[in-house]
Amino acid sequence: VDRCPFLADPGVPQRRAHRARILSPSGREAVIDLREPLRVFRRSDLNSLLQKRAGRAGAEIRFERITGFVREGPGWRLRDASGREERADFLVGADGGAGISRRRLAGDVALPGRSVGVGYFVQGYTSDEIVLRFLPDLDGYIWIFPRPDHLAAGICGPPGTGAGNLLIRRLEEFLIDHLGVSSLRRVVRYGANIPCYAQDSAAPPALAGNGWALVGDAAGLVDPLTREGIHQALESARLLAECLCAGNARGYARAWKEGTGAEMAWAASHKGLFFSLPFIESFTLLSGASASVGHVVSDLIAGRQEYRTLRRRLTRLAPRAAGALAVSALRRVLPGRRRFPPAGFFPVAG
Numbered sequence: 001v002d003r004c005p006f007l008a009d010p011g012v013p014q015r016r017a018h019r020a021r022i023l024s025p026s027g028r029e030a031v032i033d034l035r036e037p038l039r040v041f042r043r044s045d046l047n048s049l050l051q052k053r054a055g056r057a058g059a060e061i062r063f064e065r066i067t068g069f070v071r072e073g074p075g076w077r078l079r080d081a082s083g084r085e086e087r088a089d090f091l092v093g094a095d096g097g098a099g100i101s102r103r104r105l106a107g108d109v110a111l112p113g114r115s116v117g118v119g120y121f122v123q124g125y126t127s128d129e130i131v132l133r134f135l136p137d138l139d140g141y142i143w144i145f146p147r148p149d150h151l152a153a154g155i156c157g158p159p160g161t162g163a164g165n166l167l168i169r170r171l172e173e174f175l176i177d178h179l180g181v182s183s184l185r186r187v188v189r190y191g192a193n194i195p196c197y198a199q200d201s202a203a204p205p206a207l208a209g210n211g212w213a214l215v216g217d218a219a220g221l222v223d224p225l226t227r228e229g230i231h232q233a234l235e236s237a238r239l240l241a242e243c244l245c246a247g248n249a250r251g252y253a254r255a256w257k258e259g260t261g262a263e264m265a266w267a268a269s270h271k272g273l274f275f276s277l278p279f280i281e282s283f284t285l286l287s288g289a290s291a292s293v294g295h296v297v298s299d300l301i302a303g304r305q306e307y308r309t310l311r312r313r314l315t316r317l318a319p320r321a322a323g324a325l326a327v328s329a330l331r332r333v334l335p336g337r338r339r340f341p342p343a344g345f346f347p348v349a350g
């Protein structure tokens, strides 16, 4: 939103989430008040908004499927599905994780960090909180994001045969537990492969070459921890545009790797730790018990906390967080004001 302030315009349909509910594999729960609302957009609204703005800025928008391209001198010749051909000086592959440009330009068939994301649009419900549910044996998580007139619920995990169906079953179980079985009555399924930043940070993705560049999912720039890629798609496109305008196409890969790319490389190399049970359990416990750690989580969700400085910030907070944890443990152990009868019990008349 800082980079694209027009997204804050209340005229753009969006839902604001004010809380995050984090559920750990053991069932621990942390509810965090977000320091700034998380804006959730319907993808079709976001896409058409960006497309209209591109058109107003001078881009010529054509709804054609590119079926192939070949080198022609210093430039390219492209063919679309109607058989029409056209020349271009510079080629930008922005055709997502399943597109043709990555394979043909970067020569990669499969991305090492691939994930699968599947989900349901749950009609008839919305809320003002996001839910993140971690599971004991999953390198991934379940989410529920409220949109203006429905919930986007999803789950991500590693790819493999039947992975999508196995994941959707786990999501269904969670939705039944969390929202009730009626939530599954009006759902629309969605899903796709998610091309994450490569686990092996020594082999960062090929972003550009002579007369071409890749942006967004086509370049495999998705955050391997959150599996979010919209920010990276917009950011890589912005950097490339700046470099092209400055006549410095070669500067693009360097600019990416020094900025958001360094964050993604950190994320890729810490994935094992992030999804380990001890980390998720203690993170949930501390986020719920300590307001300061809750602030860190809020900043992470807002994209304001860099991964690379996360450890330093948490270490600084450790004494305060330990204090808060001790107080919350004492509250549970020491007799406070007696509640009688305890919650859930009530006296029977007579």
Ligand SMILES: Cc1cc2nc3c(=O)[nH]c(=O)nc-3n(C[C@H](O)[C@H](O)[C@H](O)COP(=O)(O)OP(=O)(O)OC[C@H]3O[C@@H](n4cnc5c(N)ncnc54)[C@H](O)[C@@H]3O)c2cc1C
Residues within 6 Å of the ligand: 064, 065, 066, 067, 094, 095, 096, 097, 098, 099, 100, 116, 117, 118, 119, 154, 190, 191, 192, 193, 194, 215, 216, 217, 218, 222, 227, 228, 229, 230, 231, 233
């Ligand atoms: C289930 C799921 C949930 C997700 N949730 C989130 C989220 O909450 N937040 C987040 O940040 N990210 C999320 N992501 C990741 C996010 O969707 C992607 O990272 C993001 O859409 C990448 O944008 P992109 O423009 O690079 O690619 P895409 O959004 O895939 O766009 C590529 C476009 O290119 C077009 N195209 C493809 N081939 C051709 C061709 N040959 N000719 C012409 N056009 C072509 C496609 O039709 C498409 O419109 C999610 C992904 C999945 C699968």
